[in-house]
């Protein structure tokens with residue numbers, strides 16, 4: 366009898382250790398999925414089987430996308446893209462002979478022949494093209510047919526990046542490639558594919574980043590969409606809103622809440638957007654009116670300083686920026702008095718400076734916890750970052766990230782990147798509601814309280830543990846798990862970064 370107890374006990378212990386709390390970092394065959402499947406009388410299997418896994422898919426395995434394209438840039442050897450990248454970096458992943466997708470249609474065709482077939486294959490493409498200036502350009506100019514952008518050889522079709530457009534529109538391309546860090550010119554090649562927060566995550570998860578960042582840099586149809594390529598469309602705020610909206614880049618929402626945006630929403634159906642963007646033609650300004658004056662395609666031409674979306678502090682009203690401030694005041698002057706404009710812009714400067722006091726107050730609390738070893742978990746107890754390091758995310762030798770951090774780091778990240786920079790965007794764009802209720806005051810207050818409450822909890826726990834003589838080790842779920850194990854920090858090998 367005792368022997369049987371011993372045996373069943375061992376069996377239970379084996380199952381428990383082999384699966385339960387060891388789940389994640391054990392290479393044992395019996396996984397959480399198998400446990401779940403057994404419990405539910407279901408079976409565990411790969412996510413692409415087509416089977417329905419009950420309980421929110423809890424008994425499936427994520428098996429990863431089969432076909433991946435090699436990464437690109439300084440850290441290209443560390444990550445991959447889904448094949449959709451060919452549309453977002455067409456010069457390299459579509460036009461390049463190594464990746465060229467080919468076609469089931471063979472032969473060389475004239476522009477007229479393209480239209481005959483494509484009127485059937487993709488009728489709306491032809492409808493748009495026929496509406497465009499490319500199909501009926503001004504006097505003395507040649508029609509810009511399908512073949513001018515896609516080539517004539519159907520087996521070696523091309524997808525046009527900005528330099529194809531540049532053959533006929535050099536001025537716009539020059540502007541588009543200008544502006545330095547933070548501009549559309551760096552949206553993909555520096556600020557996305559060389560950023561830890563992109564590289565560290567699986568391609569399947571971050572493929573959506575390409576849609577905004579790679580269109581912005583590599584293509585010209587972000588604001589005047591294919592195949593109509595209409596300046597009228599680009600002059601409207603909706604052309605920017607597709608990318609400049611949501612957390613971290615609330616410009617569209619802020620603009621829409623302002624008098625300018627409300628007037629646009631109420632009255633713009635009657636405005637003639639074929640007219641140049643100057644005060645005599647428009648009652649209220651749109652994004653391009655303020656940021657792309659006289660067709661300037663460098664959207665940072667009128668930016669005072671590069672502040673990483675507004676997450677770095679600068680006084681835009683400082684004496685050394687006098688010239689650019691005068692330029693902005695003049696931009697408002699078409700419709701406002703210069704004193705009114707200056708007062709509004711100064712209110713923005715002061716709101717930005719004040720907003721950083723709350724961030725600094727929070728950082729002081731968090732950095733103290735770090736120094737005293739009280740974060741739960743400490744950086745050493747998390748998965749290694751994409752460089753293989755265990756650095757604190759919020760200090761210069763780390764990098765801000767949304768996962769693989771402790772609760773209080775994430776809260777502090779949000780206070781800076783989701784809230785503090787939104788105050789700048791709100792005040793720059795005349796939002797009336799957001800600086801108080803939506804973002805700024807109330808949200809910042811809330812996050813500062815959350816950070817303090819968490820700090821207080823960590824300190825009290827550590828005091829109790831000290832009195833009781835408990836030596837707490839961070840739980841392993843901070844560094845391992847089905848998702849966490851897919852992090853680049855675990856997958857990279859020594860010497861990966863050359």
Ligand code: HEC
Nearest residue numbers: 466468469470474475478479482486511512515516517522
């Ligand atoms: C004989 C009919 C026919 C003619 C002529 C033709 N196409 Fe196509 N084209 C198709 C069909 C069908 C497809 C989709 C099937 C495929 O690509 O394998 C297609 C696909 C495309 C695509 C999309 C490629 C992709 O990767 O999805 C482009 C771009 C294109 N054609 C451009 C052109 C251009 C430019 C011309 C003229 C130089 C042209 N086509 C002439 C039938 C035609």
Ligand code: HEC
Nearest residue numbers: 452453455483487490491494509510511514524525586591
């Ligand atoms: C002024 C340049 C230009 C001209 C002219 C042009 N295209 Fe395109 N086309 C583009 C751009 C830009 C894209 C998007 C490229 C990318 O995704 O990387 C595109 C994409 C496409 C696609 C795939 C897009 C999708 O949404 O599935 C097809 C099909 C296509 N073009 C067909 C045509 C046909 C047919 C014509 C002629 C009626 C034509 N194009 C004329 C610039 C042009």
Ligand code: HEC
Nearest residue numbers: 498502503506509513525529530533585589594595596597
């Ligand atoms: C072969 C030369 C050529 C190429 C290549 C070309 N365009 Fe054009 N584009 C023209 C001509 C010509 C016009 C009409 C200008 C005129 O009538 O004065 C035009 C007009 C335009 C306009 C103004 C439309 C309006 O509403 O006033 C836009 C926007 C535009 N092109 C964008 C593009 C983009 C984006 C690309 C690349 C995807 C491109 N073009 C490629 C020749 C070209």
Ligand code: HEC
Nearest residue numbers: 547548551552556577578580581587605608652656664674
């Ligand atoms: C296809 C997406 C997309 C569209 C459309 C787009 N942008 Fe952008 N924009 C971006 C991205 C991404 C960045 C950030 C680039 C970086 O940081 O390298 C950016 C950066 C900027 C910046 C500089 C921000 C800074 O912090 O320095 C300005 C200003 C700007 N865009 C204005 C506009 C305006 C105005 C429009 C519309 C007329 C527009 N953008 C349309 C994606 C887009």
Ligand code: HEC
Nearest residue numbers: 602605609616617620650651652655667668669670681793
């Ligand atoms: C009334 C003029 C005006 C309008 C309209 C406007 N902006 Fe702005 N925007 C500003 C000012 C002023 C700043 C602060 C610029 C500075 O001093 O660097 C700014 C800042 C920005 C920034 C940050 C740039 C940087 O370098 O930090 C982005 C991005 C931006 N605006 C995008 C947009 C978008 C998108 C729209 C439309 C939804 C829009 N803006 C509408 C005036 C305007």
Ligand code: HEC
Nearest residue numbers: 527530534537538541585587588596599600642653659660
């Ligand atoms: C950030 C949004 C945006 C992007 C990206 C963009 N454009 Fe434009 N484009 C505009 C706006 C807005 C206008 C209208 C400007 C005006 O009213 O003077 C315009 C106008 C044009 C015109 C018509 C100029 C005229 O005087 O009629 C051409 C040509 C053009 N763009 C080409 C390009 C090319 C080529 C690229 C890529 C290098 C590009 N655009 C990328 C927003 C954009």
Ligand code: HEC
Nearest residue numbers: 546547556560562563571573574577607608609614673674
């Ligand atoms: C909805 C469009 C959109 C998506 C999706 C998007 N971004 Fe952005 N991103 C932007 C815009 C717009 C800016 C510039 C905002 C500003 O300056 O105000 C930006 C700025 C940034 C910056 C700051 C760059 C700088 O120099 O200012 C980084 C880094 C960044 N994005 C990374 C990412 C990553 C990583 C992803 C995917 C996880 C992503 N973005 C997804 C639109 C987008």
Ligand code: HEC
Nearest residue numbers: 624625644647648649650693696697699700706709710795
């Ligand atoms: C093309 C015209 C136009 C331009 C340019 C323009 N605005 Fe306005 N703005 C308006 C109109 C119209 C209103 C609504 C006036 C009212 O409330 O009676 C308005 C309202 C405002 C308001 C809120 C109303 C108030 O009385 O407080 C602010 C703030 C504002 N604008 C700031 C600016 C700033 C700053 C600039 C330059 C960066 C600027 N505007 C550029 C047309 C313009």
